Every structure is written in structure tokens, then in C-alpha cells.
Amino acid sequence: GAGVSQSPSNKVTEKGKDVELRCDPISGHTALYWYRQSLGQGLEFLIYFQGNSAPDKSGLPSDRFSAERTGGSVSTLTIQRTQQEDSAVYLCASSPWTGGGYEQYFGPGTRLTVT
Amino acid sequence: KQEVTQIPAALSVPEGENLVLNCSFTDSAIYNLQWFRQDPGKGLTSLLLIQSSQREQTSGRLNASLDKSSGRSTLYIAASQPGDSATYLCAVTTSGTYKYIFGTGTRLKVLA
Numbered sequence: 006g007a008g009v010s011q012s013p014s015n016k017v018t019e020k021g022k023d024v025e026l027r028c029d030p031i032s033g034h035t036a037l038y039w040y041r042q043s044l045g046q047g048l049e050f051l052i053y054f055q056g057n058s059a060p061d062k063s064g065l066p067s068d069r070f071s072a073e074r075t076g077g078s079v080s081t082l083t084i085q086r087t088q089q090e091d092s093a094v095y096l097c098a099s100s101p102w103t104g105g106g107y108e109q110y111f112g113p114g115t116r117l118t119v120t
Numbered sequence: 121k122q123e124v125t126q127i128p129a130a131l132s133v134p135e136g137e138n139l140v141l142n143c144s145f146t147d148s149a150i151y152n153l154q155w156f157r158q159d160p161g162k163g164l165t166s167l168l169l170i171q172s173s174q175r176e177q178t179s180g181r182l183n184a185s186l187d188k189s190s191g192r193s194t195l196y197i198a199a200s201q202p203g204d205s206a207t208y209l210c211a212v213t214t215s216g217t218y219k220y221i222f223g224t225g226t227r228l229k230v231l232a
Contacts (some may be wrong), residue, residue, distance in 0.1 A: 038218075046221060047223075048222040061217065073145065111163050111166070114162075
């Protein structure tokens with residue numbers, strides 16, 4: 006079946022602009038996660054959803070970052086007033102449930118470059 | 121706060137060698153540990169998932185072990201091939217949360 010998909014695959018934006026990154030999880034997966042991979046910080050957690058609610062937003066680096074999920078499926082990560090330090094690869098993952106024993110399946114990522 | 125460390129940071133071996141990658145974590149109260157590989161410019165490919173009640177998992181030439189009490193996991197790759205060249209990441213979920221904490225990765229190069 007289809008895996009996790011993300012769009013766009015690459016995004017170049019000017020500093021100060023807003024961007025939206027999209028994630029389509031595996032059908033039927035109730036849990037969805039966003040991570041960020043940057044050169045200086047490695048791979049770090051941003052936020053996760055169980056259904057449409059986000060019990061843990063602890064990884065969002067500032068209030069310029071927000072995310073939503075609708076219909077228990079597609080999720081959008083929005084970055085407002087982008088800064089150069091936001092440049093990174095943004096990865097989305099999904100799993101059948103947030104129970105600790107479940108494997109997370111990752112999408113190919115969106116490479117964001119802020120100029 | 122859970123911290124995950126991977127040693128070595130980089131490794132270069134000739135084709136055919138057996139090798140071991142190490143992953144250490146500071147909080148032994150984990151739900152599971154997952155090993156991934158990442159090719160340059162690509163996303164993460166899951167290799168093995170070990171749940172907290174398990175001691176090891178095997179898939180083909182790969183074997184991963186878990187010792188929760190000592191906070192360690194090893195990924196054993198048998199008869200390495202140039203196609204195994206990639207960055208290998210381990211990640212753990214700690215009891216009470218569901219997010220992954222990732223290690224810094226081991227960059228493996230297998231020479232033909």
C-alpha cells in the first residue's frame with residue numbers, strides 16, 4: 006500500500022514569508038508525528054497528533070510554528086515569518102496508534118531552504 | 121531527559137566485514153527502540169523495531185539487540201556490502217511519551 010507522502014519535496018522561500026508543509030499519513034494510521042532534521046541539531050521531535058488533537062507540542066521551537074490535522078488524516082505544518090535557521094528537512098511519520106510498541110513509518114521529507 | 125548517543129560517528133570498512141554499531145540511551149524506561157538507515161538526501165527507512173520486552177530482532181543480515189538495564193542496543197551487520205553504505209540512526213520512545221528521541225547517527229561506508 007501507499008506509504009507516508011509529503012509535499013512539496015523541496016521548498017525555497019525568502020526570509021519573512023510563510024510556508025505550509027503537507028503530510029499524508031498511511032491510511033488508517035491514527036498517530037502522526039512531525040520531526041525536523043537540521044545540520045547542527047540532528048533529528049528532533051516537533052509535535053504529534055492522536056486523531057485531530059495534539060497532546061504534545063513540546064518540540065515546536067517558537068510560536069511561529071503551528072500544525073493542524075483534519076479528518077484524522079492530512080496534516081499541515083505552517084511556519085510564519087520564516088527565518089534562515091528554519092532551513093532544514095521536515096519529516097513526517099505515522100503509526101497505527103500512539104501505543105509505545107508501534108513502529109513509526111517515515112515520509113521522504115520536505116527540504117526547506119530560507120534565503 | 122532522555123539522551124541517545126551513537127558510537128562511532130563514522131565508520132569505513134572493506135566489503136565482507138561483519139560490523140557492530142552501538143546505541144546508548146540514558147533512561148532505561150523505554151517503550152521501544154527502532155533502527156533506521158538514511159541514504160543521502162532521502163528519508164528514513166525502518167530496519168528493525170525492538171519492543172521493550174524483547175531482547176533482539178533479526179532481518180536478513182541484520183541483527184539488533186537490546187539491553188534495557190544497561191541502556192544499550194547494538195546493530196550487527198553481517199557480510200557488509202557497498203549497498204549498506206548509509207547513515208544509521210537509532211531512536212527510542214520513553215515511557216510516558218510517544219515521540220522518538222534520535223541518536224546522532226553512524227555514517228557507514230563499505231568499500232568495494
